[in-house]
Amino acid sequence: MSTSETSVRDGLLEALREREQEIADRWVRLQLEQSTLDTDMNEHELREEADLLISALRTGLASDVPVERLVTSQHELRRTVIELSLRRARAGATPTATSLAVLSLKEVLLEAMQHTTRDTAELFSAAVLVNRLLDAAGALSFETYVEGREEIIQRQSRQLMELSTPVVRLWHHVLAVPLIGTLDTARTQVVMENLLQGIQDHEAKVAIIDITGVPAVDTAVAQHLMHTVNAVRLMGADCVISGIRPPIAQTIAQLGIDLSTILTRATLADALAAAVHLTDQPSVSGSYSPAGP
Amino acid sequence: MTLYDEQLTRSAGLGPQRSPVRAGSATYSVSSEEDLLTVRHAVRAATVEAGFGLVDQTRIVTAASELARNAYIHGGGGSLTIEQLRQPPQQGGRRGLRLTVRDEGPGIPDLESALTDGFTTGAGLGHGLGGAQRLMHEFSVHSTTGEGTTVVVTRWNGR
Numbered sequence: 001m002s003t004s005e006t007s008v009r010d011g012l013l014e015a016l017r018e019r020e021q022e023i024a025d026r027w028v029r030l031q032l033e034q035s036t037l038d039t040d041m042n043e044h045e046l047r048e049e050a051d052l053l054i055s056a057l058r059t060g061l062a063s064d065v066p067v068e069r070l071v072t073s074q075h076e077l078r079r080t081v082i083e084l085s086l087r088r089a090r091a092g093a094t095p096t097a098t099s100l101a102v103l104s105l106k107e108v109l110l111e112a113m114q115h116t117t118r119d120t121a122e123l124f125s126a127a128v129l130v131n132r133l134l135d136a137a138g139a140l141s142f143e144t145y146v147e148g149r150e151e152i153i154q155r156q157s158r159q160l161m162e163l164s165t166p167v168v169r170l171w172h173h174v175l176a177v178p179l180i181g182t183l184d185t186a187r188t189q190v191v192m193e194n195l196l197q198g199i200q201d202h203e204a205k206v207a208i209i210d211i212t213g214v215p216a217v218d219t220a221v222a223q224h225l226m227h228t229v230n231a232v233r234l235m236g237a238d239c240v241i242s243g244i245r246p247p248i249a250q251t252i253a254q255l256g257i258d259l260s261t262i263l264t265r266a267t268l269a270d271a272l273a274a275a276v277h278l279t280d281q282p283s284v285s286g287s288y289s290p291a292g293p
Numbered sequence: 294m295t296l297y298d299e300q301l302t303r304s305a306g307l308g309p310q311r312s313p314v315r316a317g318s319a320t321y322s323v324s325s326e327e328d329l330l331t332v333r334h335a336v337r338a339a340t341v342e343a344g345f346g347l348v349d350q351t352r353i354v355t356a357a358s359e360l361a362r363n364a365y366i367h368g369g370g371g372s373l374t375i376e377q378l379r380q381p382p383q384q385g386g387r388r389g390l391r392l393t394v395r396d397e398g399p400g401i402p403d404l405e406s407a408l409t410d411g412f413t414t415g416a417g418l419g420h421g422l423g424g425a426q427r428l429m430h431e432f433s434v435h436s437t438t439g440e441g442t443t444v445v446v447t448r449w450n451g452r
Binding site for chain 1: 329333337350351358421423
């Protein structure tokens with residue numbers, strides 16, 4: 001078995017060497033024919049990919065790594081398959097289309113093998129070998145695709161976090177942060193950093209945190225808010241929390257969270273009025289009372 | 294903002310059980326910060342389905358959030374089960390929602406203190422467990438040191 005595997009492997013290597021152009025052309029055509037290819041990759045790009053993969057396959061087959069593990073352990077081949085899959089993931093191809101494209105190379109390789117031998121036993125061994133080799137490639141491609149997508153999702157969620165916490169200047173020395181969605185530890189950190197930087201940049205005296213868009217305030221969210229308020233106060237500014245809707249107010253009271261040390265308002269408009277009032281006072285620091293106007 | 298909402302919806306949809314809770318029960322894993330989000334969305338959907346008003350919805354979601362966070366932070370991860378309840382007609386036929394939060398963490402050695410406001414072993418505010426008790430109608434805790442904690446809470450619609 002092992003000798004026949006070696007000879008089949010040599011045969012495949014030879015076919016890859018001799019018919020390189022033909023194999024690449026055929027694979028590109030096959031992919032274009034199969035409507036599974038739903039990206040806007042053109043023939044030229046596909047051809048480049050094919051040349052790279054075939055050359056990597058040649059290097060891999062020339063080494064002495066067993067075929068089953070070739071794709072996962074041979075460096076160049078692995079990298080080529082990963083790059084191919086990532087490129088297609090970014091171009092918006094589905095994982096199925098990507099692995100099917102890799103798997104369709106099987107057909108092309110077997111066709112090429114038919115030119116080298118007519119012996120059925122040998123062709124069967126060749127089919128087994130090509131299957132082992134490219135099934136691993138298909139699986140790796142799928143795996144990479146999923147990882148690539150995962151990375152995109154994580155990057156987007158980081159970007160969204162930045163996007164969703166804008167610090168806006170509402171009035172002279174008054175800043176506001178409208179919070180939408182959930183306030184977790186990571187988000188609080190972003191909000192705090194942006195807000196503290198904003199206070200420094202705009203020489204703000206009052207910062208309004210509007211929580212109209214926060215669906216629920218539990219003890220963890222309340223604690224995050226308190227930390228932010230403490231940090232703002234350390235910078236010599238005052239903090240107003242606005243947008244506390246009736247259900248949220250009832251829930252906070254029932255939970256037993258004490259927000260009485262923090263100036264709170266029902267709406268952003270009220271908060272702005274309070275902030276303007278605070279900044280109008282000749283000396284703001286240390287003289288405000290939580291009772292408000 | 295729309296984008297962010299979509300993101301929220303989508304990430305909630307990535308959870309193990311996406312389909313709305315129907316008359317029976319559904320269990321969600323609580324083992325990451327994202328799971329807390331999934332759980333809150335699922336509980337919110339369940340409260341809407343049970344016909345709770347906005348204030349009660351917020352109460353139940355907040356209680357679920359407290360309990361799930363406890364299981365995640367103190368219990369090292371666990372699960373939350375949502376059950377839709379309906380009383381027999383002779384008892385009023387009210388609808389209700391029961392949440393069961395389980396973890397296999399170290400357990401709560403001193404339940405009495407844990408239910409006291411301001412008591413905390415971690416860095417939290419210490420209102421979570423007692424707060425959840427006040428937010429719901431029925432509340433029970435079973436905790437065995439070294440084996441884990443189970444908290445069962447229920448709230449009825451229109452008492």
